[in-house]
Amino acid sequence: MSLLLLRVADGVACFKVTIGILQRPTSRIRAYSLSPCCRHFSGFSVGHRSSFIQRKMSENGVLFQSRGKVLTVDTMNPAVKKVEYAVRGPIVIRAVELEKELKQGVKKPFTEVIKANIGDAHALGQRPITFLRQVIALCTYPDLLNDNKFPEDAKERARRILQACGGGSIGAYSASQGIECVRQDVAQYIERRDGGIPSDPNNIYLSTGASDAIVTLLKLLVSGEGRSRTGVLIPIPQYPLYSAALSELGAVQVNYYLDEENCWALDVQELRRAVTAARQHCQPKVLCIINPGNPTGQVQSRKCIEDVIRFAAEEKLFLMADEVYQDNIYAQGCQFHSFKKVLYEMGPEYCDTVELASFHSTSKCYMGECGFRGGYMEVINLDPQVKLQLTKLVSVRLCPPVPGQVLLDVIANPPREGEPSYEQFIKEKTAVLNNLAEKARLTEEIFNTVPGIKCNPVQGAMYSFPRIEIPDKAVKEAQAKGQSPDMFYCMKLLEEMGICIVPGSGFGQREGTHHFRMTILPPTEKLRILLNKLKEFHERFTREYS
DSSP, X not given: OEEEEEEEETTEEEEEEEEOTTTSOGGGOEEEEEOTTOTTXXXXXXXXXXXXXXXXXXXXXXXXXXXXXXSOTTTSOHHHHXXXXXXXXXHHHHHHHHHHHHHTTOOOSSSSOEEOSSOOTGGGTOOOOHHHHHHHHHHHSGGGGGOTTSOHHHHHHHHHHHHTXXXXXXXXXXXXXXXXXXXXXXXXXXXXXXXXXXXXXXXXXXXXXXXXXXXXXXXXXXXXXXXXXXXXXEEESOOTHHXXXXXXXXXXXEEEEOBGGGTTBOOHHHHHHHHHHHTTTSEEEEEEEESSOTTTOOOOOHXXXXXXXXXXHHHTOEEEEEOTTTTOBOSTTOOOOOHHHHHHHTOHHHHTTOOEEEEEESSSTTTOOGGGOOEEEEEESOOHHHHHHHHXXXXXXOOXXXXXXXXXXXXXXXXXXXXXXXXXXHHHHHHHHHHHHHHHHHHHHHHTTSTTEEOOOOOBTTEEOOEEOOOHHHHHHHHHTTOOHHHHHHHHHHHHHOEEOXXXXXXXXXXXXXXXXXXXXXXXXXXXXXXXXXXXXXXXHHHHHO
């Protein structure tokens, strides 16, 4: 083993080389002392000093031994390597590269990259809701409370929130479960939404977006080894957060397939099939529902929700209801029903026994405030001892981002009729939702004019998930490149048209089918351009590979 000690003190630089400590005599240890004026060292640059030291070590038979990395791909947590997140996968990485190339003047068949891969409303041009940003501004810079440009109802909310913050500042940590007055407002929001069904602020956990709360709860639920390992039922197609989290936690992913021929409806018989099959190799314990659906855009009927709750009760499954798109309902005849509301209206047989966690976020609906990372989870019928463990677990992260909590509070406690900001707030909120409804209709309409593309109605949420026919020749070329056929399709679309969408294989799909997910968020005229370009590409792609 080789050891180099370098010391600089009192103008004297010295180093000691120790070699073969266990195998060589101590006489081989040599020391070199050099005066500051010594031309051989003192006037050297750091690089020259390093070369000098290495040469002297070499002269004395010392060989450098490079120490291997402690953390390598082979030694890292193997569960992390299994994690995949298609929404920000290879397609998006390439899209960013193309944007840089365009800025550098590289000629492409397009002049801009249109990103339709993710539900990031503001990045795609949606304007913030004025009232939300006014309260955020007041809380961030309280001196603005003296500015008469801000309406009194915004100031009133800001003062109340600041009084609940340590030192009157949103720069202070909050309680781990979230600011108490914000949790109270969230509970009141849930009560209004659900027609008066009580909500306890102590059952509300504020979070860093809904994603953080979902992963936190899954950590509590996953346990066991081998056949006793926790199985988690997730819809296919699904939002890749679920498969990624299950991979990281080492849980067993249990797929149940939505019915594409019936507008991506959820069928309880399919749930029963999935649970029965899973019991051969794991212990199904959790049932995840996404309503409205991502990426599929379906809105579940009340009857469907009742059937799911009965099934969960029969099979003793913990229900997780991802309801972050609850305001995004577009199709005529569709209505959002929260799982909690339906659960309580089914009576004590269910509302006193079925364990439920529901999730919401500031990132979607009419707000689109993704960057603030605000959200909440409400837990129902959670064992009191487990609840203590949940509180302990969230405390490890100290608290959710306080600006996100502020934003969530304003969403839960918006302007009321008669307040100064009410009319503008309602006008802006309605405009956003009406615009999304129009773009949902436009997307379905244009896609269904293209031979080889079939798009179900976008009943809700922010995405379409059309089925595409890919010719056999293209399938074989994709396989030769080691790509899934829909990845091959989407990558060609990006390279030739500058459109960034996500292949359906990243969300899961039935064997032999191909899809892609595309957000409907771009401004209407840009969305129309995108849809027509996609139509042109698909027709050309089909001709090329037929």
